[in-house]
Amino acid sequence: MRANVIEFARRSLVRSTSDIALTDAPQGWKEAIVLWTDLYQQRIPRSPLYLISKIALVTNHSVIISNEEGPKGSIMFYGNLLNDMQKAIASAIVDEGISGFPNARRFHLRSGYDIPALSLSFSEISSIDIVLFGT
Amino acid sequence: MAASFDARFGDTRGELRVRYLRGQFVVGRDDQLIRLLAQYGRFNYPGMPTPQDITINQIVRLGLFTKTHMIDCSDDSPLNYCFQVHSQETHVLRGNSFEGRRIREAEWPALRDYGAYEFARAKCAAAPDFSFVDYSLDGIQVAYRRLILPLSRDGREVSHLLVAFSHDKVPVAPRPLEQMRA
Numbered sequence: 001m002r003a004n005v006i007e008f009a010r011r012s013l014v015r016s017t018s019d020i021a022l023t024d025a026p027q028g029w030k031e032a033i034v035l036w037t038d039l040y041q042q043r044i045p046r047s048p049l050y051l052i053s054k055i056a057l058v059t060n061h062s063v064i065i066s067n068e069e070g071p072k073g074s075i076m077f078y079g080n081l082l083n084d085m086q087k088a089i090a091s092a093i094v095d096e097g098i099s100g101f102p103n104a105r106r107f108h109l110r111s112g113y114d115i116p117a118l119s120l121s122f123s124e125i126s127s128i129d130i131v132l133f134g135t
Numbered sequence: 136m137a138a139s140f141d142a143r144f145g146d147t148r149g150e151l152r153v154r155y156l157r158g159q160f161v162v163g164r165d166d167q168l169i170r171l172l173a174q175y176g177r178f179n180y181p182g183m184p185t186p187q188d189i190t191i192n193q194i195v196r197l198g199l200f201t202k203t204h205m206i207d208c209s210d211d212s213p214l215n216y217c218f219q220v221h222s223q224e225t226h227v228l229r230g231n232s233f234e235g236r237r238i239r240e241a242e243w244p245a246l247r248d249y250g251a252y253e254f255a256r257a258k259c260a261a262a263p264d265f266s267f268v269d270y271s272l273d274g275i276q277v278a279y280r281r282l283i284l285p286l287s288r289d290g291r292e293v294s295h296l297l298v299a300f301s302h303d304k305v306p307v308a309p310r311p312l313e314q315m316r317a
Contacts, residue, residue, distance in 0.1 A: 021187040022194055023205055023219050027234075029191070033200050034223045104191040118191075 011110075020104040020116055026134045028059035029118045033102050036120050048128045052078065061133040063090040065098070082133070085115060090131045093119050098129040140269075144249040149272035151249045156265045156280070164301070167198050168282040171299055172263060175284050182290035183261075186219075189286070189297055204298040208258045209288075213251035214239040219295070243272060257283040258293045268300075278302070 035054055039046060048066070055062050056078070063086070064078040075094055077087055089107050098119045107115045116134035123129055140152040160169050174193060178184040186205060194200050205220035214237065221234040233241075238250040257264045264283040270276070279300045286295040 019190045019192065022189045022191055022203070023186055025191050025220070030200075030223060033191075033195060037198075037201060101192070102195050104195075 020106050024116070024134075025104070026059075026116070028061070029104070029132055029134070031058045032118065032120060032130070032132055036102055036122070039122070039125055043125065045125050046122075048126050051122055051126050051128060051130070055130055055132070059132055061086070063087070063131040063133075065090070065094055065129045065131065066127060085109065086117075086133050089115060089117055089133075093117065093131050094129075098123075098131075142249075142252065144245045144252070146243075146245050148243060149245065149270060149274075151245050151268070151270040153249070153253060154267040154269075156267055158265055160265065165280060167202075167301055168265070168280065168299060170197050171199060171282060172284070175263065175297075183285055183287040183293070185288055185290075186286045186295040186297075199299045199301075202300050202302075204296075206254055206296040206298060207294065208254055208296050209294045213255035213258075214247065216250070216254055216296075222300075245272075254283075254296055254298075257285065257296055261285050261293050 032055060035058070048064075052064055055064070060079045060081045062079045063075070063082065065075050075091060077090070098121045100121065102118060102120050104116065104118045107117060109115065118132045118134075120130045120132070139154055141155045142153040144151040160172075162169070174197075175184065178188055189205070191200075194203055201223040203220065204218055204222050204225075207217045207219050210216060216238050218233050218236055218238075221232050221236075223232075225233070238247055238254070241247045241250060253266075262285065264281075266281050266283075267278070268281050269278045279302045281298060281300045284297040284299075285293040286297055288294040
């Protein structure tokens with residue numbers, strides 16, 4: 001299944017940019033970045049369940065990626081509004097690796113649509129990384 | 136110290152005071168704002184950067200994501216300036232976010248006067264503005280250093296203001312402990 005979504009992403013994506021204007025940030029992203037900042041500034045370890053529940057409050061368009069199983073981790077899609085393209089993009093982001101600061105990018109599709117995505121690494125304080133999509 | 140403030144806005148609930156620092160950054164204390172100003176200076180436009188040039192990633196990496204406003208100041212009346220992005224750390228509307236709201240909607244009259252005057256002044260100057268702001272409201276005291284950067288949709292006229300701030304290391308003590316316990 002994973003290979004299929006990655007192939008789907010490869011065929012569907014034109015390119016990705018690393019820039020999304022501050023004025024275009026969805027509200028859910030802001031709250032997620034605040035959560036990330038608070039946890040990293042205080043360096044308080046939190047359980048994956050805590051983070052999942054907090055992120056679930058922020059947006060339905062989230063992907064929770066578990067890093068427990070291996071170097072690239074297993075991927076768990078969370079959020080019932082996710083479509084195949086969002087799952088494919090999440091897989092592509094995981095394959096690149098999520099680390100360091102939150103990274104907001106706009107993925108351009110061959111169909112002409114854009115999909116904004118935000119990746120957040122919580123792996124230092126918990127065992128998960130998270131990808132959020134704009135609403 | 137109070138005599139050195141350049142602008143004051145107040146009423147019975149409290150007072151807002153502003154001291155214009157005219158580029159007097161302090162290395163160490165103002166590092167985040169210095170880096171933001173340096174990035175701002177790297178845009179090689181004929182005029183000013185556009186609001187779209189200021190990205191989420193830049194602001195997050197500077198550690199200013201929760202301390203930044205983006206104000207649409209294209210309206211002629213300063214009271215109609217609108218907060219497109221409002222800092223996640225500042226709550227002025229009964230604890231709610233002020234995002235999408237206009238300066239005229241601020242509940243505290245002194246804050247309305249302050250916003251209208253200071254942001255109109257920054258728009259008119261069309262240059263980076265660095266100030267120290269100190270206010271007390273209902274016994275709560277807050278102090279911060281504020282950098283305002285003008286942005287322009289067309290590269291000529293100022294249409295937006297990016298306002299970033301860093302809290303001074305001034306202890307915020309609403310009232311003496313004895314009074315808190317009473």
